[in-house]
Amino acid sequence: xxxxxxxxxxxxxxxxxxxxxxxxxxxxxxxxxxxxxxxxxxxxxxxxxxxxxxxxxxxxxxxxxxxxxxxxxxxxxxxxxxxxxxxxxxxxxxxxxxxxxxxxxxxxxxxxxxxxxxxxxxxxxxxxxxxxxxxxxxxxxxxxxxxxxxxxxxxxxxxxxxxxxxxxxxxxxxxxxxxxxxxxxxxxxxxxxxxxxxxxxxxxxxxxxxxxxxxxxxxxxxxxxxxxxxxxxxxxxxxxxxxxxxxxxxxxxxxxxxxxxxxxxxxxxxxxxxxxxxxxxxxxxxxxxxxxxxxxxxxxxxxxxxxxxxxxxxxxx
Numbered sequence: 001x002x003x004x005x006x007x008x009x010x011x012x013x014x015x016x017x018x019x020x021x022x023x024x025x026x027x028x029x030x031x032x033x034x035x036x037x038x039x040x041x042x043x044x045x046x047x048x049x050x051x052x053x054x055x056x057x058x059x060x061x062x063x064x065x066x067x068x069x070x071x072x073x074x075x076x077x078x079x080x081x082x083x084x085x086x087x088x089x090x091x092x093x094x095x096x097x098x099x100x101x102x103x104x105x106x107x108x109x110x111x112x113x114x115x116x117x118x119x120x121x122x123x124x125x126x127x128x129x130x131x132x133x134x135x136x137x138x139x140x141x142x143x144x145x146x147x148x149x150x151x152x153x154x155x156x157x158x159x160x161x162x163x164x165x166x167x168x169x170x171x172x173x174x175x176x177x178x179x180x181x182x183x184x185x186x187x188x189x190x191x192x193x194x195x196x197x198x199x200x201x202x203x204x205x206x207x208x209x210x211x212x213x214x215x216x217x218x219x220x221x222x223x224x225x226x227x228x229x230x231x232x233x234x235x236x237x238x239x240x241x242x243x244x245x246x247x248x249x250x251x252x253x254x255x256x257x258x259x260x261x262x263x264x265x266x267x268x269x270x271x272x273x274x275x276x277x278x279x280x281x282x283x284x285x286x287x288x289x290x291x292x293x294x295x296x297x298x299x300x301x302x303x304x305x306x307x308x309x310x311x312x313x314x315x316x317x
Contacts (some may be wrong), residue, residue, distance in 0.1 A: 077148030088270035133243035138164035159274025253312030
């Protein structure tokens with residue numbers, strides 16, 4: 001299978017194949033100026049009716065489309081790492097996208113055996129919008145002296161495939177820091193600054209799994225964790241998981257996702273959110289929205305406005 005896959009690849013450094021392509025997916029650094037230069041080159045060579053897509057994880061399509069001649073042919077196709085194993089692909093739309101183009105892109109995602117999740121363009125889309133406050137809260141708990149192994153264990157016991165610290169190291173601390181800064185800049189919700197130690201790790205190129213050192217040391221692709229008999233602080237699980245649920249409620253309030261089932265499926269297949277719960281919204285509704293709101297209110301009183309109750313919970317009752 002690997003040989004067959006390699007045989008299908010056609011290196012094209014000069015981009016001569018652009019003129020023949022039905023779909024072109026841009027995967028360059030998260031810099032609007034770099035992306036704009038790529039788009040200008042592509043649009044000058046694309047055939048009529050071809051689709052241009054971006055794999056951006058955080059930049060608004062409303063920003064990226066500004067220099068395009070044909071924004072109606074432009075959308076987001078956001079894959080998740082590792083691409084071979086992660087079934088979800090976010091299909092990002094915007095208000096100038098031709099519905100026929102959106103339909104073609106959804107067909108393409110299905111054709112490559114992935115699960116498409118239609119999402120409207122907004123900061124972080126769905127998955128990163130939900131994951132980031134979860135990981136940032138884990139960073140803050142770590143800053144307060146809670147051991148990373150303990151933070152991870154609490155969420156693994158909840159049902160997550162890995163805890164938020166290991167997840168951040170796996171994704172890349174540089175990627176997590178970048179997305180956190182973008183969301184802090186673009187969201188109306190109060191969001192805390194990234195800890196100084198995170199900035200320093202990124203400056204030192206200690207980015208996690210890909211460099212062998214992040215918050216954890218990595219050996220042969222596995223995080224080296226210290227055994228601990230410590231007990232987690234009371235309420236740590238809620239402190240970590242409720243910001244994620246609150247962000248999803250914000251997304252529902254803003255109409256970014258079609259319905260509750262789509263949001264639940266997106267989080268299960270895009271993040272591994274504890275599958276036995278049926279997804280974050282299903283979990284919240286079974287637990288009781290009133291209890292979720294009560295816990296968030298208590299967390300806001302203790303930690304600040306980043307826990308302010310989303311207006312979206314009213315729609316989810």
